Amino acid sequence: MSRARALELLHVELPLVRPFRTSFGEVTHKRCVLVRVETDAAEGWGECVADERPDFSGEFNEGAWLAIRDFLAPAWFGAADASLATAERAFEGVRGNPMAKAAVLDAILDAELAASGTSLAAWLGADRDRVVCGVSIGIAPTTEALLEQVDGYLAAGYRRIKLKIEPGTDVDRVRAVRDAHPDILLSVDANAAYDLADADTFRAIDGLGLLMIEQPLHHEDLVRHAELQALLATDLCLDESIRSVADATAALELGACRIVNIKQGRVGGVPEARRVHDACLARGTPVWCGGMLETGIGRAVNLALAAMPGFTLPGDTSASARYFDDDLTEPFELAPDGTMAVPTEPGIGVRPRPDRLRACVSRRELIRAGDKE
Numbered sequence: 050m051s052r053a054r055a056l057e058l059l060h061v062e063l064p065l066v067r068p069f070r071t072s073f074g075e076v077t078h079k080r081c082v083l084v085r086v087e088t089d090a091a092e093g094w095g096e097c098v099a100d101e102r103p104d105f106s107g108e109f110n111e112g113a114w115l116a117i118r119d120f121l122a123p124a125w126f127g128a129a130d131a132s133l134a135t136a137e138r139a140f141e142g143v144r145g146n147p148m149a150k151a152a153v154l155d156a157i158l159d160a161e162l163a164a165s166g167t168s169l170a171a172w173l174g175a176d177r178d179r180v181v182c183g184v185s186i187g188i189a190p191t192t193e194a195l196l197e198q199v200d201g202y203l204a205a206g207y208r209r210i211k212l213k214i215e216p217g218t219d220v221d222r223v224r225a226v227r228d229a230h231p232d233i234l235l236s237v238d239a240n241a242a243y244d245l246a247d248a249d250t251f252r253a254i255d256g257l258g259l260l261m262i263e264q265p266l267h268h269e270d271l272v273r274h275a276e277l278q279a280l281l282a283t284d285l286c287l288d289e290s291i292r293s294v295a296d297a298t299a300a301l302e303l304g305a306c307r308i309v310n311i312k313q314g315r316v317g318g319v320p321e322a323r324r325v326h327d328a329c330l331a332r333g334t335p336v337w338c339g340g341m342l343e344t345g346i347g348r349a350v351n352l353a354l355a356a357m358p359g360f361t362l363p364g365d366t367s368a369s370a371r372y373f374d375d376d377l378t379e380p381f382e383l384a385p386d387g388t389m390a391v392p393t394e395p396g397i398g399v400r401p402r403p404d405r406l407r408a409c410v411s412r413r414e415l416i417r418a419g420d421k422e
């Protein structure tokens with residue numbers, strides 16, 4: 050059994066190729082926390098999907114940094130060994146903070162798999178070496194600009210288009226895209242911006258042949274999602290509402306959705322994401338892999354997950370170029386057929402490039418086992 054030696058926190062900042070606007074705001078830069086762990090056997094990397102502000106969830110970069118530095122790192126150093134299973138148990142004593150936990154657990158898993166020479170995809174039981182990719186399009190300034198973006202992404206090969214919507218920028222936009230492209234896989238994502246009084250908006254969208262309507266209502270409101278689902282033919286999908294396998298099971302038992310978006314960072318890391326996948330697969334519920342504008346570190350994890358058997362719908366696993374002119378890792382590239390290769394090297398299969406770390410890291414803090422003993 051290997052021992053934990055050190056954990057390093059790094060804050061990185063990368064400009065996005067174009068601003069990304071959702072119903073809760075606009076981001077122009079990717080700013081996130083990376084975790085690098087060292088055991089006596091190997092090094093591992095993880096990416097925290099929190100952002101600067103607690104808008105998508107209650108977590109945010111500064112909070113995640115402190116949760117990791119002051120609670121998760123000491124719990125890992127104090128555990129009997131450095132393994133993933135031991136760390137998961139040790140972290141049960143820290144309530145909430147799934148994004149912070151995911152960053153550390155994923156780094157520990159990467160180190161463990163790197164030491165044993167196993168790829169993350171193989172460890173997860175992935176059954177394909179390429180995944181079909183979709184793209185998520187932020188709220189555009191005009192319908193024309195949106196149609197232009199849709200055309201560009203379809204020309205690049207993306208096989209499913211997801212449109213962000215918000216009250217007032219919804220039915221007409223979606224109809225315009227549907228009219229221009231009657232046969233594409235098309236979905237919408239409201240990021241919890243509506244309530245049940247907006248049912249007429251969803252009834253109007255219901256006729257547009259969408260693959261799904263994602264997270265229309267408040268993230269804590271499974272009961273009203275079930276009411277809305279009963280009114281619509283289109284499948285609802287939940288994202289923000291699903292923070293664990295318990296949430297996923299509750300949502301499905303209530304009929305609050307028929308599709309689940311799995312974001313490993315939102316549910317506390319790869320091991321819990323696997324449990325959500327397994328629970329959905331057992332019920333025959335389709336899942337797909339969401340995205341949080343990850344750098345190549347988080348993207349590598351998403352690609353491995355998306356290659357698991359239950360991931361039957363194209364997800365938000367887009368190429369590096371959709372987000373960054375220059376990623377932190379070697380870029381992930383979309384093939385003309387709209388697929389991307391799943392990493393095959395041990396662990397997550399990628400490392401940040403030293404030159405990119407020099408350019409993008411704005412702060413780092415190294416904590417060694419024994420520092421505070």
Ligand code: NPG
Binds near residue numbers: 240
């Ligand atoms: O391609 O990684 C991506 C982005 C996919 O739309 C996407 N993500 O609500 O799912 C979301 C949204 C998001 C991005 C949410 C960043 C929070 C932060």
